Amino acid sequence: MDKLKQIACKVIDDESEQLQMISNEIWQHRELAFLELKSHASLTQVLEDKGFDVERHHKLETAFVARWGDNEDESSKNNSKKPHIAVICEYDALPDIGHACGHNLIAEIGVGAGLAIKTAMQQSELSLGKLSIIGTPAEEAGGGKIDLLKAGVFDDVDVAMMSHPAPFTDARPIFLGGKRFMANFHGRASHAAGYPWEAVNALDAAVLAYMNVAALRQQMRPEWRASAIITKGGTRTNIIPDETQLALQVRAPIDSEVKALEAKVKTCVHAAATATGCTVDIVDLPKPYECLVTNETLARLYETNGSLVGVAFPPQMPKKVLGSTDMGNVSHHVPSLHPTYHCDTDAINHTHEFNAAAGSPEAQPSTLAQAKALAMVALDIFQQPQLLESIREDFQNDLNRL
Ligand SMILES: [Zn+2]
Ligand SMILES: [Zn+2]
The missing domain is CATH 3.30.70.360 (Alpha-Beta Plaits)
Known part of the structure; x- marks a missing residue:
């Protein structure tokens, strides 16, 4: 593991208690789509405290963007830009059954990966690019990401990534x-x-x-x-x-x-x-969710890095289906990574049992491993920006196929 990745993983280990605290707060709030005011407040406060440039209520009442770094490349002769990577947080709950989709854990992964990438970038001698943590409300109902896409929030993003808890780990899950x-x-x-x-x-x-x-x-x-x-x-x-x-x-x-x-x-x-x-x-009805398009280069980077931090990838035969996500719409505009991971429960999403699992300490080790894996994927791209070429080639092929 290279030096920056080691730094990133150490940040997540050092911050594990605070990360779990944020996750638990969101889990207790159980806020529904577009009403995630307390979760928005907790997440933006911690990101601001950690030195991100935070824009609260960005385009939507409960959306935010926390930025770090810069993708302008003054040394470049042909105006090419450095990579801009977005890590996505979700934090809405479901009626009656609370965080039965574990979006509190998705927010935790977003903050953990964000802190880790930022610290590693700060300790690098090179200026590596731009990082945005994007807070996207209303995944379960209302398609917050679709509104944010329309508002141009993803326009200059090169790669978008998040990770979703589920009963199984899959780098290329089927979301319909x-x-x-x-x-x-x-x-x-x-x-x-x-x-x-x-x-x-x-x-x-x-x-x-x-x-x-x-x-x-x-x-x-x-x-x-x-x-x-x-x-x-x-x-x-x-x-x-x-x-x-x-x-x-x-x-x-x-x-x-x-x-x-x-x-x-x-x-x-x-x-x-x-x-x-x-x-x-x-x-x-408006705002249909599009199918999830997983970028193959990103999926491979995720598997390689995930394996380094103990994420197991059992073969999925046959492939399981896990509903739909507004990340599908993002994946039609920006090369995207949206794996599912086994968060140490065999409960299935949208059940009381999954809600209990998402708030339990047992979900923490696998969740922190996801934050590490995403951070390492981002650091690969920042350190080898030529990876963007193959990411963009895959993306174009996917769009042609669809
Ligand atoms: Zn769900
Ligand atoms: Zn979900």
Whole structure:
């Protein structure tokens, strides 16, 4: 391990108690999407105390950017810039089940890696580049990163990275792209006992649409997902409902498959309307999450460095699917690294058990190892900026493939 990496790892070991404290604070706050005021305050305060140039409430109330270093290269003849690396923090929780996705640990990794990279850069004789710790709210609902992308926060970033706790470690996890839409069925109300033949039953339309999607599932590819819930299904059993609503979501590993599945599911909805004599309007919901594109050069650097600090990479056969993330949208704009890591629990995300695991001391060693691994990947890129060429080549190939 080179000298700067040794410095980085020592910083994370030395700061481990404070890092765990920040993580526990966020875990206790359990703040929902866009309401993460206390978590925002804790994270920005510690980064400012450690010498970062912090911009609070950056573009969104609970987003922030903490910067260190500079990527202008005065010695360069052709105006080329030094690398600008962004490490991403998430910190929103889920309703009722708290930090059941472990975003408190993601924030801890972001701060730990940030402190480690900054200290190593300060102790290097060379001016290595620019580091940003970007605080991104509302991953679980609302797509905070999509707003930040639109606001230009990632425009001059060369590489974005974070790490997500999960029941398994995978440098190239599958996070699905998706789309959400609402189906509003319109029929005609009538007395359910007196004049049922006068009704056009909008609840039957919603139920049939749900069942059509259920029937479709057997013919879907194994990684495709279609979900539906009835969000409006009537008020009284003696009124045949004239207005009902179904919320639907489709997901698939690449964007062209999302489109194909979306078309099939919308056909299910229209078929239900036709069968019942209802009409239907379908409203697409904004800010769809795109599939995660893991940059292969970054994934290899992560595996190499992770192995140095004890991260184990058991083969994933078959590959498991872990929902969707707004980091997918970032990964379509900036070469990205978003591994999952086993945080010493076999509980699965979005359960009470995972919430308990994310707040337990047992999650700490694996979380600190992730902070080290990300810091070392960043230091590789800062010390060998020519790595950016292969990172950009992979990125271009991925975009062409999609
Ligand atoms: Zn989640
Ligand atoms: Zn998550």
